[in-house]
Amino acid sequence: MKQLLQKILRRKRFETTPLDTNLKRCLTTFDVTMIGVGQTIGAGIYVLTGTVIRNTAGPSIVLSFILAGFAAFFSALCYAEFGSRFPKAGSAYSYAYIGCGEIWAFIIGWDVVLENMLSAAVVARAWSGYINVLADNAIKNFTIHHIGGLHTSIFSDYLDVLAFIIAIVICVIMSGGVKGSATFNSLNGLLNIAMIAVVTIFAFIYADFNNWTGTTADGTSKFFPYGFSGTLAGAASCFFSFIGFDGLATAGEEAKDPVKAIPKATFYCMGIVTTVYVLMSSAISLIAPYTEIDPDAAFVSAFKDRGAQIPVICVTIGAICGMTGSMFGCLFALPRCVYAMAEDGLIFKFFSIVNPRTKVPIYAIAVFGLMTAIMAALFNVETLVDFLSSGTLMAYSMVAVCVIVLRYRQDYSNDNRENRFFKLRIPNWIMKFTNTRSVVAGLIPMLFGFAGFGICMSSGFWSSGWAGKACAILFLLFACCCIIWIGLHSQNDDVLTFKVPFVPILPAFSLFLNTMMLANLDYLVWIRFGIWLAVGLGIYFLYGMHHSLEGKKEKQLHVPPILTEKF
Numbered sequence: 001m002k003q004l005l006q007k008i009l010r011r012k013r014f015e016t017t018p019l020d021t022n023l024k025r026c027l028t029t030f031d032v033t034m035i036g037v038g039q040t041i042g043a044g045i046y047v048l049t050g051t052v053i054r055n056t057a058g059p060s061i062v063l064s065f066i067l068a069g070f071a072a073f074f075s076a077l078c079y080a081e082f083g084s085r086f087p088k089a090g091s092a093y094s095y096a097y098i099g100c101g102e103i104w105a106f107i108i109g110w111d112v113v114l115e116n117m118l119s120a121a122v123v124a125r126a127w128s129g130y131i132n133v134l135a136d137n138a139i140k141n142f143t144i145h146h147i148g149g150l151h152t153s154i155f156s157d158y159l160d161v162l163a164f165i166i167a168i169v170i171c172v173i174m175s176g177g178v179k180g181s182a183t184f185n186s187l188n189g190l191l192n193i194a195m196i197a198v199v200t201i202f203a204f205i206y207a208d209f210n211n212w213t214g215t216t217a218d219g220t221s222k223f224f225p226y227g228f229s230g231t232l233a234g235a236a237s238c239f240f241s242f243i244g245f246d247g248l249a250t251a252g253e254e255a256k257d258p259v260k261a262i263p264k265a266t267f268y269c270m271g272i273v274t275t276v277y278v279l280m281s282s283a284i285s286l287i288a289p290y291t292e293i294d295p296d297a298a299f300v301s302a303f304k305d306r307g308a309q310i311p312v313i314c315v316t317i318g319a320i321c322g323m324t325g326s327m328f329g330c331l332f333a334l335p336r337c338v339y340a341m342a343e344d345g346l347i348f349k350f351f352s353i354v355n356p357r358t359k360v361p362i363y364a365i366a367v368f369g370l371m372t373a374i375m376a377a378l379f380n381v382e383t384l385v386d387f388l389s390s391g392t393l394m395a396y397s398m399v400a401v402c403v404i405v406l407r408y409r410q411d412y413s414n415d416n417r418e419n420r421f422f423k424l425r426i427p428n429w430i431m432k433f434t435n436t437r438s439v440v441a442g443l444i445p446m447l448f449g450f451a452g453f454g455i456c457m458s459s460g461f462w463s464s465g466w467a468g469k470a471c472a473i474l475f476l477l478f479a480c481c482c483i484i485w486i487g488l489h490s491q492n493d494d495v496l497t498f499k500v501p502f503v504p505i506l507p508a509f510s511l512f513l514n515t516m517m518l519a520n521l522d523y524l525v526w527i528r529f530g531i532w533l534a535v536g537l538g539i540y541f542l543y544g545m546h547h548s549l550e551g552k553k554e555k556q557l558h559v560p561p562i563l564t565e566k567f
Contacts, residue, residue, distance in 0.1 A: 009101035010550050012094070012344070021253040024359030026179045029261040029268075034186040036248035036269035039329020040241070041192060041276055042123060042322045046315060048241055049281050050298025057234030058225035059212050059285035062278055064234030069274035071235070072242035074510035075396040076270050077500045078403045079249050083262025084497040085406070087252035092395040093337055094252075097344065099402030106544060108398050109341045110536035111529075113334065115391035117372050120167060120330035124376035125156075127323040128163035134316065155378050164377035170324075170331050171369030177358040178254050185328045188321050195318030196276055199299060202311040203283030206303075211289050225290060236517060241277060243392045245269045246399075247329045250336040263498040331372065335364035345552070346544035390518060390525050397514045400507040401443060407503045408439040408489045442485040449479025450512050454519030483508050 049061065057064045079091075088094035093109030132139045144158050174181040212223050224231065248265050255261040284293065287302045294301035303311045339361035342351035355362040452475035455461070461468040486504045500506055545551070 007545055007548075007551060008103035010548075010554070011099070011101055012097040012105075012550060013553070022354045022359070023253045023361075024178060025254055025256050025258075027182055027251055027255045027261070029255075029257075029264050031179075031182040031186060032248050032251045032255050032261050032265035033268045033272075034189045035182065035251055035329055035332060036245045036265060037272050038185050038189040038192075038325030039244035039247040039333070040269065040273045040326075041189075041196075042244070042326030045196075045241065045277060045280055045322065046299060046319045048237065049277075049284055050293050051295040052234045052237050053281070053285055053290050053298065054293050054295040056226060056237060057230045058290045059223045060226075060228075060231040061234050061238070061281045061285060063231050064238045065241075065274065065277040065281050067232070067235035068238035068242060069270065069277070071239055071510075071513045072245070073270055074506055074513065075400065076245055076266050078396075078399045078507055078510060079246055080263035080266040080498050081403055081496065081500045082399060083249050083252060083266065084259050085494075087255065087258030087262060088340060091246055091249040091252070091333065091337065092399050094340055095402050096398045099405050100398065102346070102545075102548060102550065103540070104398065106341070106346050106540045107533065107536065108395055109337055109346070110533070110539075111391040112337050112395055113341075113368070114532055115395075116330045116334035116337070117368065117375065120327050120334065120372045121163075121375040121379065123323050123327040123330065124163040124167045124373070125160060127166055127320070127327065128160050128376075130319060130323065131162060160377050164373045166324075167327070167331070167369065167373035167376050170327055171365055171373070174328075174331060174335075174369075175355075175358065175360060175362060175365055178360055181328070181332070185325060185332075188325050188328070192318050192321035192325060193272075193276070195314040195321065196280060198314045199311050199318065200279045200283045202303070202308060202314075203287050203299075206306055206308070207283070207286035208288075209286065211286055222289075236520070238277070239517065240392075242270075242273060244326065244329055245273070246392070246395065247333040250333040253336075259497050331365075331369060334368050334372070335361050338364040338368055343549070345547040345549040346540065348543075349547070390521055390529055393514045393518050397511055397518075400510045400514070401447075403500055403507045404443060404486065404504050405439060407491050407500075408486070409492065439486055439489055442482045446479045446482035446486070446508065447511065447515070449475045449482060450515040451519065453479065454516045457516070458519045479508075479512075 052064065053059065053061050082095045086094060086098055092112055093105050096108045097105035128139075139162055140158060143161055147159055147161075173184055210222075215221055216225075226233075245266060248269060249262060252258045252262055255265075284298050284302060288305070299315045300312055303309075303315070338347065338351050339354075341347045342349055342361075342364070351364045351367070352361065353363050354360065453472050456468060456472035456475065462472050483504055486508075491503065
C-alpha cells in the first residue's frame with residue numbers, strides 16, 4: 001500500500017528548465033490574450049444576458065457581471081502565478097502534477113479533456129443551429145430529407161453535418177501551425193469586439209435611463225426587481241461566462257516569453273472580458289424594460305422593435321465570430337492538454353508526437369478533433385452544460401490548492417519564520433509541526449469545512465431553523481481556523497514575475513467560491529462525473545501508472561519519489 005501511494009502521489013520533477021519544449025515558441029502576449037478572449041467571449045453574451053435579465057436579476061445584471069468577474073479574478077490570480085512559475089502546455093493538469101501529485105493531475109487532466117471536447121461540440125452545434133436559423137431551417141430540412149433523422153433518444157433528431165464540418169475546419173486551420181491559427185483567431189476576436197462596440201453604441205443611442213431609476217406601480221425597484229438576492233443569483237449564472245480564460249494557460253509552451261506573457265495575458269483577458277460584459281449588459285437593460293426583453297434573442301428582438309437593422313446585422317456577425325472564437329479556444333486547449341499527458345506517459349505516447357514542420361501535436365489534434373466533430377454531429381449535448389461547469393470549477397479549485405501547497409513547500413523554503421502571513425508568537429514545540437505536510441493537513445479539513453457550509457446552504461438546511469444555521473456557521477468557522485493554521489507556516493522566498501498576494505487568504509477565498517458553486521450542482525452531474533472518472537481511473541491504473549515518465553526516472557536513477565523526499 002505504501003508503494004502504491006508513493007506511485008500515485010509522486011510529483012513531476014524537471015531535469016531541464018521548464019522553458020524547454022518541442023513546440024514552437026512564436027506567440028506574443030497579444031496572441032495569448034486573444035486566445036483567452038476568444039474562448040471566453042463566445043455566443044453566451046448574446047444569449048445568457050437576456051435570460052439573466054428577464055428571469056433572475058433584471059437591470060442589476062450589471063452588478064452581477066461585476067461580482068462574477070470579481071470571483072473569477074481570484075482564480076485568474078492563481079493561474080497567473082503558475083503561468084509564471086511553470087509555463088507548460090497542460091495548464092491545470094501540469095500545475096496539479098507539480099503541486100499535488102500524479103493521480104490528482106490525471107483526474108484533472110482527464111476532466112479538462114472531456115470539458116474541452118464537450119464545450120467544442122456544444123459550440124459547433126450552436127454555430128450550426130445559428131446558421132440554420134438564418135437559412136430558415138433549410139439546412140436541417142435538406143439533411144433530414146436526404147439523409148434521414150436519427151430516431152432515438154440517445155442521439156439528436158438529425159445528423160448535424162454542418163457542425164461536423166466546422167469542427168473539422170477549425171482543426172485543419174490549427175494543424176497548419178500555431179502562429180497562423182493564432183492570427184486567424186486574433187482577427188476573428190477583433191472582429192467580434194468591433195461588432196460588440198457597434199452594438200453597444202447603438203444600444204446607448206436608444207437608451208432610456210428610466211428603465212434603471214425609480215419604481216414600478218407596485219413599488220418594486222426597477223434596478224433590483226428581484227432584490228439583491230436576484231443579483232447574487234445572477235452573479236452565479238454569469239460566472240460561467242468567464243470560463244475560458246484558463247485556456248490561454250495552455251499556450252505556455254508556445255509563447256515567446258511565457259514567464260511574462262501568461263500573467264499579463266491573463267489580466268488583460270479578464271479586464272477586456274469584464275468590460276465587454278458590463279457594457280453589453282448595461283446597454284440591453286437600458287434599451288427596454290426588463291419585462292419586455294426576449295430571453296432567447298435579447299439584442300435582436302430589442303433592435304428589431306426599434307427598426308434598427310445595422311445593429312441586428314452586427315449581432316449576427318458578432319455571434320458567429322464569438323462562437324468561432326470559443327470553438328477555436330476549446331480545440332486549441334484540448335490537444336495541448338492531451339499532448340502534456342502523453343508526454344508524461346499517462347496516456348498513449350503517440351499523442352505527444354509533434355509535426356516537425358508545423359511544430360504542433362498533430363495526432364492529438366486529429367484524433368480528438370475528429371471525436372469532437374463526431375460528437376457535434378450526433379449528440380445533443382446541451383444537457384451537459386452543468387457537467388462542463390463542474391469540470392472547470394474543479395480545475396480552478398485544484399490550481400488554488402496548488403498555489404497554497406507550493407508557497408509553503410519545504411524544497412523551496414529557507415525556513416524564515418518571519419515570512420509568515422499571520423505573525424503570531426507561537427511556542428517552539430508547536431512550530432516543530434509546521435511543515436509542508438501540516439499545510440496539507442490544514443488544507444484537507446478546510447475543504448471539508450467549505451463543502452459542509454456549501455451543502456448546508458444549497459440543501460435548504462440553513463433555512464430549517466437555528467440548528468441548520470449553527471451547523472453552517474460551525475463549518476465555516478472550522479474552515480477559517482484551518483486557514484489561520486496554514487497562515488502560521490513560513491512561506492518560501494522564490495522569485496517570480498508574479499505571485500498571488502495575501503496567501504493563503506486569496507486562494508482560500510477562491511476555493512470557497514468554487515466550492516459554493518459546486519455544492520449547488522444537481523446530483524445527476526455528480527453521477528455523470530463519477531462514471532467518467534471511473535473510466536479515467538481504469539486507464540490510469542492499467543496503463544498510465546505503469547508507463548509514467550516520472551516512474552521510469554525513479555527506476556533509472558534509483559531515487560525515491562519526491563513525495564517521500566520532501567512532501
